[in-house]
Amino acid sequence: MDSAIPTFLILFCFWIHVVGAKLPSPTNVTLDCHNMQNTLQWTYDQLSDGITFTVTVRSINSEPESLSTSATSIDLSKYSDPDRDYAVWVSAVNGSEKSEEVPEDGIEYSYYKDAVSPMICKVDFPFVSVTREDKHLHLSFTHPAVLYSPGHKSKKKKSLDSQMRLPIFHYDIHIINQTESHKHSCSESVCQDKLPVHDSEKIYCLIMSGEMKKISVQATEKYCSKPLKAAGISALAYILPIVLVVVGGLLIVLMVFVKKTKSMPLLPSSLNISKSNGHRPEQKSHESEYSSAHLDPSSPTLLIHTKPGHSRLQ
Template identity: 35%
Template sequence: MTRTSLTALLGVFFVLTPSTTQVAPPINVTLHCGNLRNKVVWNYDSLPPGLRFRVDVSQLWGSNGTLWVDPPHLQADVSFLFDPDNDYFLTVTAVLGENQSEPAPADGIDFSYYRNSPASQICSLDLPPVTVLEQQDHSVLLSFQHPWLLYQQKLSSHSGSRKKKRHEQPDDLLPVFKYDVTINQKQFADLSCSERVCEKMLPVDPQQEKHCVSITGVLDKIKVDGTQDYCALPVKGNKVVVVSVLVSLLVLAGVAMVFIMCCRQRTKASFGPPSSLDVSHSPFICTLTPVQETADKATCSVSSLHDQELLSNPSGEPDGDVQEEEEEEEEGYMGGDNLEEDLLESVNPYEKRCAV
C-alpha cells in the first residue's frame, strides 16, 4: 500500500468516526451548610468556551431539580433546601455541548437539617450570643435570645403539615427550645425555654476560679450549637471592679467639694467694699493751669486749711487764730482792688493740675 492510499484511508477513518471529547469532572466539590444557608462549591482546572455546570438535586420527599451555573462562577446557592423533615442529595456535572463529565463527587453529597438523619452531613443552627453573670450565692445566670426569633422568617415558611400544626397556636407563643448546659464538666440536661429571652440560674462549684458554659439544644428537630464556651468573671475580679469604681467616685466627690469651697470664697471676696470709696485719709494736692492758678489758689488753700483744722481740732469748734486769719482773708478778698495785679504776677508758665 502506497503512502498516498494510506493517508486517504486514515482520512476516511477520522471522517466516519464520530468525534468524542472527554470532559473532565469538577473537583473538590464541597457543601457548606448551616443557619439555613447552603452553598455548594467546586474547582475546575481549565474553562473552555461553552462549558457549563449542572447541579442535580434530589430529595427524599418531593421532586428533583436542576440548577445551571455559567463560568467563571464555581458555586451554587441551595439555601432553599432546609426542611428538617427531608433529606437531600446532590451532584455537580460539567457539560460541554452534547458531552458531559461524570457526576462529582462520585458518591454524591447527602445532607439534612434533621438532627437524627442518617445523612453523612448534618446541618445545624448557631445559638444567639449568651451572657453569663456570676452571682454572689455561688451560682451563674445564663441569658440569651430564643433561637426561633433569629431564624423564624425561614422556619415559619414550611409548607404542608408543619403549617397546619402551627396555625392553631398564637403568634406570640414561641416553640419550645430544649437545651443542655455543661458547666466545668457538670451537665444540666433537659432544660427548656419558650420565652423571648431564655434565662436560667444554675449552681457552680465555689472552688473553681473560672466558670465556663457550653450549650447545645434542639429547635424544631434542628440541632442548635453554641459558637463557643461562654465564661464568667470570677467573684474576686468582680470585687476588684466594684472597689475601683467606689474609689473613683470618692475621689471625684472630694475634688468637687474643694472646687465648691473655692468658688464660695471667691464669691464672698467679690462683694467687699471697693477700694475707690476709701478716700478719708488721702491727701489733697492742688495742681492748677497757669490761667486758673491764681483764681483757684484761694480755694485750694481753704481746702487745705480746712483739712488741717479737722486734724488739729477734732471737736469742730473754731480756733481763735484760724478765725482771725479767715477774717483777714475775707477783708482782702472783699477789697478786690489788687486782684488783677496779683493774678498777673502769680502766673506760672508750667501747667498744674488738681489731683487727688
C-alpha cells in the first residue's frame, strides 16, 4: 500500500506537467475584410524561436487549405469569391506541438451581399468626379473591378482591360433633394454618365450605390458639384472692358493732339526755306519802306516863306 502511493503521486505529477506544458492558443483573433482586401490577425503572449502559426481556411464544397506564417497576421485577399462563404481558424505550432484552433467556431465571412454569414464584406464606391455644364451633370469614376483588382496599382487600365473582361457594374444615382433616382450600368474601365438637372444655379450632391458580381458597393461620402458661375462671366469678361477703356482713352488723346497740332500758326515766311531751290528768299531792304528824296542836279531852289499879300520881291 505504501509503495502504491509514490507511484500514484508520480503519475499525477506527470499528468499535471503534460497538461501545463500544452501549447497555448493565439488570442484576440480578428478579421478585416474590405475592398477585396482580407487580413486575419491575432496576438500571442509567448512568442519564441520556433513558434509558427497555421491558418486554416474552409469553404463549402472545397477542401480545407492550411497556410503557415511566423507573423501574427496573414493576407487572405485571394479568398474573396462572392459565390463562396469562408471560415478561418488559427493555431500555434512549435515543432510537433500544436495548440487548439481558435476561435472555436471559426470566423465566417462572405462578399455575397445576401449571404447568411455573420460578416458581410463590402466594397467602397470609387471616387466620383462631378462637373457642371449648362443644365447637366457629368459623372466619371473608375470601374470597381479595375480599382480593387490585385495589382491594379502597378498596371495600367488599358492593360487591365486587355487581360480581363470587366463584369457589369450596376449602380444607382440619387440626387439629394430630388425624388427620382437614376439606374445605370457600366462595363468599361472608366464609367461616365450625364444627368439632366432642373436649375443650373444650384449645387448638386449625389448618393451612389451599386452591385458588382453580387457584391455590395456603397459610397462612404456624398459627391457634390462645384457652384456654377454666372452665365457668360469669365476672366475675359472682366479684362475686355478694361482694355476697351484704355484703347478708347488713347484714341481720344491722339485725336486732341492732332487737332491742336493743325491749329498752331505756321512759321513766318522769312523763316521758311524755299522748297524749290533750297535758298532763303531775299529780304526787302529797310530803305524801301521809306520815300527817298531825289535832288535835281541843278542849283537848289530857295524857298522863302512869304506872308499873304506880300510879293516875293520888294
